[in-house]
Each structure stands twice: as structure tokens, then as C-alpha cells.
Amino acid sequence: MADDAARVRIIEGARRHFFAHGFRGVTMDDLAAELRMSKKTMYVHFPSKTALLETVIKDKLARAEAALQKAMASGEFAEQLQALLASVRTETDEIQPPFVRDMQREATNLFATVQATRAGMIQRHFGQLLVAGQKAGRIRKDMPVELLINILIGAVNEAINPARMTELGMTPKTGFAKVIEVFLNGVSTREGRTK
Numbered sequence: 001m002a003d004d005a006a007r008v009r010i011i012e013g014a015r016r017h018f019f020a021h022g023f024r025g026v027t028m029d030d031l032a033a034e035l036r037m038s039k040k041t042m043y044v045h046f047p048s049k050t051a052l053l054e055t056v057i058k059d060k061l062a063r064a065e066a067a068l069q070k071a072m073a074s075g076e077f078a079e080q081l082q083a084l085l086a087s088v089r090t091e092t093d094e095i096q097p098p099f100v101r102d103m104q105r106e107a108t109n110l111f112a113t114v115q116a117t118r119a120g121m122i123q124r125h126f127g128q129l130l131v132a133g134q135k136a137g138r139i140r141k142d143m144p145v146e147l148l149i150n151i152l153i154g155a156v157n158e159a160i161n162p163a164r165m166t167e168l169g170m171t172p173k174t175g176f177a178k179v180i181e182v183f184l185n186g187v188s189t190r191e192g193r194t195k
Contacts, residue, residue: 007045022098064091068125077136097162119153155179
């Protein structure tokens with residue numbers, strides 16, 4: 001039981017540090033000091049910083065999936081949309097540009113896994129939402145949902161590119177919010193925009 005509690009503390013501490021500052025500059029010494037535990041204890045649970053990063057990412061993706069599933073179970077289209085957007089905001093708020101930059105540069109395989117998983121989540125949850133919105137007359141029916149999803153995935157991938165967002169004077173968080181806003185305005189029917 002104490003081992004499980006220590007493992008959870010390590011994951012949560014690494015999550016805070018990695019997502020806020022990137023993982024490249026955070027050492028196991030830094031984490032051990034922050035958590036007031038020995039490095040030896042940390043290495044019992046995670047043989048390397050890379051293993052810890054992989055666990056943090058796996059945990060983050062599992063939490064995001066659970067939050068999106070909960071959002072999609074929250075009623076009719078309008079409620080689902082609001083819950084889904086709130087969930088996405090919550091899940092993206094903690095991730096800062098240094099983390100995304102480090103992932104792109106230093107953990108390319110893991111970054112590719114995150115991108116593929118995120119695309120799958122968008123396809124499942126936003127796809128389900130768009131279909132429900134079309135049935136409710138709130139989303140345009142003149143474009144196939146598959147095309148809309150591909151557009152959304154491409155725009156989200158661009159929005160989380162820290163270098164591109166810096167060029168535009170935005171953060172990935174604000175870029176992502178704008179992508180969603182523009183996307184929803186473009187796919188909504190007149191009735192969908194007024195409700």
C-alpha cells in the first residue's frame with residue numbers, strides 16, 4: 001500500500017514539473033527533492049526518467065479518455081458539447097509550451113504516440129458529437145463527418161506546435177481554443193450558432 005502511494009506521488013510530482021517546465025530540464029534529483037524522498041525510492045518505481053515520462057503520459061491519456069467519455073454521457077447534444085469543451089480545456093490547461101517542445105525534440109516516438117492517441121480520441125468523441133449534432137440539426141449535413149474530423153485533427157496538430165504558435169503570438173492553449181471556436185462556428189447550422 002505504501003509502495004502504491006509513493007508511486008502515485010512520484011507520478012503526480014513528475015506530471016506537475018514536466019507539464020509546467022518540460023522534462024528535459026527536470027532531473028530525478030529535482031523530483032526527489034521536491035517530493036522529499038530519496039532517488040533510490042524513485043528508481044525502485046521507475047528505472048529511468050524516460051520510464052517515468054512514459055508513465056506520466058499514459059496516465060494523462062487515460063485521464064483524458066475517461067473525462068471525454070464522461071462528457072459524452074452527459075445528455076443531449078448541447079450538454080455534450082459544453083461538457084466536451086470543458087473537459088478539453090481542463091486537460092489542456094496544465095500542458096505548457098516547454099513540455100510540448102521537449103516532447104517534439106527529445107521524445108519523438110512518444111510524441112507520435114500521443115498524436116495518434118489524441119487523433120483517435122478526437123475521431124471517437126468529436127465524431128460522435130458531430131453525428132449527434134447533425135441529427136439534432138445543429139451541425140451542417142453538407143459535409144461528411146469524416147472530413148470534418150480530419151480538418152479538426154489537422155488544425156489541432158498545428159495549434160499544439162509551440163514554434164508556430166509563438167510566431168503567431170499565441171500559446172498552444174489559446175491556439176487550441178481558437179481552433180475549436182473557428183471549427184464549431186464553421187460546422188454549425190444557423191440554429192446551432194444561436195442556441
